[in-house]
Structures are given as C-alpha cells and as structure tokens.
Amino acid sequence: MRRILLTIEYDGTNYAGWQRQANALTVQEVLEDRLSRLTKARVTLHGASRTDAGVHALGQSAHFDTPSNIPADKFCYAVNTMLPADIRVCASREVPDTFHARFSTKGKRYRYLMHAAPHAGALDRLTHAHVIYPLDTARMHREAQALVGTHDFAAFAASGSVVRDTVRTIYSAEVTREGAEVRLTVEGSGFLYNMVRIIAGTLIGVGSGKLEEGAFARAIASGDRLDLGVTAPANGLTLMKVFYDPKDMEMGDAR
C-alpha cells in the first residue's frame, strides 16, 4: 500500500461541503467514488479540513492509501479526466504512512472575499459575500491585528461546537481592498468551527460602523460569542492552503 496526498481545488457552490453525508452530495464522496473507480479498490479520503456547504477550496489537502501502481504524480491527471469541472486535483504525491493530511497539519490559510457595493455582483456572486454598506477597510485591518498571536478563541466558535481546546495561534490577518472587492486573508495554526466566518462577520460589522473597534479583544477576554458579529455567508470563504512540515512528507530511503 502507498499513501498518496492530493491537493484539491473546488467550487463549493453545488456541494453540501467536504465531508461525506448520507443524503447530500459532497466533494469527498465524488472524489472517493472516482478514485475508487480509477484504482479498482475502495478509497477512503482523509481531508485536512471539513469545509462547509458552499465553501470553496483552492488548496484542500487529503490523503488515501492505495494498492494501485499508478505513478504518484499521475493520479491528478488520471482522476481529473473523471471529475466534474467544479472539482480539480492540482497535485498528487506519495507521502510516508506516518503522514496524515489532517493530523500532520501545521496551519491553514483562508481567504474571505466581500463585494462591497450598493448592488450585489453578478460575476462574483458565488465567491464573494455581498456587503451593502460602505466598508472602512483601514479600520477592519486595524481590528484584525487583535487576532494575531496565541489566544483562547472560545468565543469564536459556532454554538454547539464541542471542541475542548479552543486555544489557537493566528500568524497573520490582513484586510485589503481593490475596487469593490474587500479581501480578508488569515493564517493560523488551526481554526474552530465557523471561526473564519465569524471573524469575517465581525470585521464587516466593525468596517461598517455597526460594531465598535475592540470587538476581538473583548471577545478573547470574555469568551462570549455575543461580543462578536454575525457569521458571514459561506460563499465568501475559500480554503487557500494547508501547511505541513516538509520533513513529515519526505519519503525515507527504505522505500
């Protein structure tokens, strides 16, 4: 058996998220189905991130074990011929069996895109959340700096989430603008369920003047979800990259 790591892009619009579900089509199901047909063996994928319905990915990572002897770097070409156009595997490589797409993760980068204008965008409607209010992006960027560092982000999780350890390290958070497009890019060791969408919703609140600056600092101190803004829509969110330690991905000489 060999362990193969895939880097995956998808337009999440038409899927009920990444993770396999009993009665809704997901990205994992489509990929597992095609990989199973390709390798003539049942494939189980282990994804780095369980993206929600409507969330996109330009750099999801997932691994699977296979008895197939297809060269590792050719899996992407082979499976892409079988996939719908809204899912693409952009790279494939062999990794040691000590590597795990989810548990070996060192961090992730997410992007949240907003279309700030009186009218929604037509062409970017599937990738940008429409914000009808003018946004003060300098104020948003300033607010976002309070996220950087190691904090207890208990307030930043969707209610009902049952993670015990809510301490995460945010490496960077940037808000930039180009025309009507406002872009949040955030990198961290890990993110709680809905955390980036809650961050985006809070920044929209701060940027539009509906929330006072200092919301992140207050929420980190209080642990209270109510100190933050609404959860921003799923369509604006894209998983950009999953970070690993290159050493964890190296194949040993024993091969």
Add this chain to the structure above:
Amino acid sequence: MRRILLTIEYDGTNYAGWQRQANALTVQEVLEDRLSRLTKARVTLHGASRTDAGVHALGQSAHFDTPSNIPADKFCYAVNTMLPADIRVCASREVPDTFHARFSTKGKRYRYLMHAAPHAGALDRLTHAHVIYPLDTARMHREAQALVGTHDFAAFAASGSVVRDTVRTIYSAEVTREGAEVRLTVEGSGFLYNMVRIIAGTLIGVGSGKLEEGAFARAIASGDRLDLGVTAPANGLTLMKVFYDPKDMEMGDAR
C-alpha cells in the same frame, strides 16, 4: 418619454449572449422582460456591445425610452429585485434623447483572463480560459504593443463578418500575471467581431512559443486571418467598460 442609461453586470455562462434571439435565452431578453413588467410598457434595450454566448460583462451599457416616472437613479434598485442573480444593474441615470448607448460609444475596455497551469481551475473555470502550456507573459506583453495605434484590423475579424470599415484605434494593451492567472486588458475605439478573442488566442500562441513574435504586425500588414492564432474561448472574455463623452450624457437646461 425619458431615456434611461443602464450599466449592467452579468455572468454570461447561462445565456446565449447579449442580443435577443428567437429561440435561446439572452441577457437582453431577460432585462427587457423585467423592465417591461416594472414600467408596465414594452421596453426595447439598445446595448453598446453584442457580447457572445458565454462572454461576461462588468460594464455593459444599454439605454431604453420609457414613459415611467420612476426616478432615473432608482431603476437599478427596482429591477434588481426582479432579476436572476447572474444579471445585475449597477447604475441607472437619465440621458438626453440625442444619446445612444451604441452609437455614442467612444471606446471600450475588455479583459481576457487565462488560467495557465497543468490542470484547469475549478473555482475560476467560468471566467478563465484554461491554458495548459506555460506562458511567457513578458513576451505576450511585448507582442501586444504592436496592436497599439490606428491600424486596419481586417485580419482580426471572424470569417464571415461583413463590416466594411475595419480601421480601429487601440489605446492600450497590457498583459500581466498573478500566480496562475494571466490577464489581458485592452482598450480601443472599437473592436471587430471576435477581435479580442482572436487577440487573446494569438497571444496564447506567442506566449507558449507556438507562434513567432511579430504575428500582430504581420497580420496588420497582410490582412490575413491565417497570420493569427485561434479564437480563444468565450468564457475568458469580460466587457469591462464602455466609454462615452460626458458632454453627450449631460441633460440640457430645457428639461
């Protein structure tokens, strides 16, 4: 009667282009239908550009005459509530009846987006043409400079096009890259049928090394379509802006 000018965005994926057709759904038909319902009078739209099937717009312009007394700047809000999400009117204003969205045009800006990578993009597949070859964007930008100026672009029209005057002025042509995205932006007094897609296809040829540099100069001299590359796919093309003389849009004092 008042003349109203609309600025329109659309995702062209699901339409057979701008212009009304007997047996295919077009952007013009959808807009005319909603504007007619809104104003309770038959609306005929005059668009600046007849974009092809699959071509997008962030700045199409179109005018119509109406007896309606809806304030001119409110048409966009009213009609957007009736439109599918892939068509948005981003602005509306009154213009004098001497103004014509097509005949008053002073120029247009188009954008052509390419995704240059071994695998197609999943998230940008509706707005970017996939180019499987590596592209030398410096070479493409250099080649594009041969377009700038006033030339007879007879070679740059789809075969079967019957325009008599094929002289156009190109104001600027730029090729830039950001990651896998290669972007052509071209501004000119006007464009022949399929001209931007032929320009893009030729630049892809030059950028991938399949065509020699100097193709544009040769085609301008020869008038021969065969000196140029293939017509690039429609989905990469977006009409960005239609330029008018602000004086032509001013309402007189006689109002």
